[in-house]
Amino acid sequence: MNLSSNSSENQAILKVEDVNVFYSSNSPAVAGVNLEIFKNQITAFIGPSGCGKSTILRCFNRLNDLIEGARVKGSITFNGHNLYDDKIDPVAVRRHIGMVFQRPNPFPKSIYENIAFGPRINGFKGSKNDMADLVEKSLRSAAIWDEVKDKLKESGLALSGGQQQRLCIARAIAVEPQVILMDEPCSALDPISTLRIEELMQELKQKFTLVIVTHNMQQASRSADMTAFFNTELSDSGKRMGKLVEIDRTSVIFSSPKQVATEEYISGRFG
């Protein structure tokens, strides 16, 4: 397997084709999205509030299924499998495509249990020692092991916000996903914690594929290999809906975007 980030561009791990997402009404919240997510890259979704970037992100691990009335039209394939096929159990999808949320949300349990829960419920076959190793490995991968190794039995909620978020990343890593989705992972954190998460993302992309929603354009330009710009439009019936405006290499999006709307957004003229 090729671990370098820029030579794997032809390997699309996720493919979104003509996707429309509806929330309990007949007009889509986000419509006509086509894009590809490449393996071992960081793809950033940027755009103003309500543009549907989080909605699309939550389609990847079928988290929208939990919202009553939410429907997805079109196809999203993961390694060639249609995630919305009737034969696919969303529970299985979520082990392969993990998620880190906007607000750090550790379980109100010990640090150790926060990590061990995922492997355990997914039928981890190892011994007790193997589990301890997996917990350590996950915490190391999330660059938080040194801070918590002496207090694994303490509550995850006792950690600082930035530590909690890295704990949540470790929790996602523990079930060995291929893709990690991050929904504004730094918006509740201070600048130093944010920087640590960004550094961590660069390490994580060696092993995982990352998709990140962010309101912070510097974050996208610093971290992402690919950037997708979403915007809101008025539909024919006068309702607001999200659209993918363009997706390209981050350097292209931030220096010479093809669409005027992208240019205006990244230069801060609106949004």
Place this chain on the structure above:
Amino acid sequence: MSNGIDILENIDGQSSESKFEPKLESRQFWGKVFSAFCIFATGLGLIVLAFLIYKVFSDGSSRLNGDLLQLYPSRRPEESGYKAAILGSIAMLTYVLVLVVPLGVCSAIYLEEYAKKNWLSDLIELNIYNLAGIPSIIYGLLGLGLFVRGLYSGRAVLVTGILTITLLILPPVIVISREAIRAVPQSVRQASYGVGATKWQTIRHHVLPSALPGILTAVIISTSRGIGETAPIVVLGAGTVLFDPKASPINFGALFSGNIGDVFTDTLWSNDNFFSVLPYQIYEWVGDPKAEFQTLASAGIIVLLALVLGMNLVAIFLRSRAK
């Protein structure tokens, strides 16, 4: 600020032209009035409770001895005790808990976690809230029709009492448990689904443990009330009994001696398993003109109080362990 003068406003030198009239003194005053009322309200409850306990103890302490727990009711007050009633109340408490915990908690989980929100779920919700407010005597009539007449052809046995009290306290258990389940943050559920947990695993490992203190409160408060209910028991037609209730669900003696045909004779289910409970026995004696019986009633109230407070202590202990 306690002197009510806004120094900062005066320094400004423009107080006469200010658009604001702070009235600090009166704003702080109303805050004090409110907190004083809150202290009064809390104190009032405590004083009433203390007075009640004092009165009951001073009336009933002369009968508070071992006889009280060992004797059956009699026409002579000095030979009367609460043995049958205490055992009846404990048996009822046990079986009510056995029924109400799974039924109440699972109903609450279903309504909160599984049920689709539509007109039917709204209707069910409205009805459960209404049921929680129906007077207990109505449940007595329901139990009389359904269980005493329907199941036991007119005999008010222990099972009919258990089922009636269970029906009576199910609605409040469901309502309060739902509040506890609803208070579990959505972010915890999402985190659990996010690592590939199923709905059941999410409920089992995250929702229920987080909601447990609230659910315990629901069960304990409701069961304490149910165990002190007199009206529905009166309506069922339960009376004073001179023997212990049969509380075992199967006859172990018959089971172990191989008398399989007799495993249900002389058990909880028997149609001669008449019963009494503490509040009913107290009600009987408190209305008796003899002063000795009223002393006995006061002693019974102390026992009932001890039973309910004991239950609350267990609940506080469990709740502190659950946190």
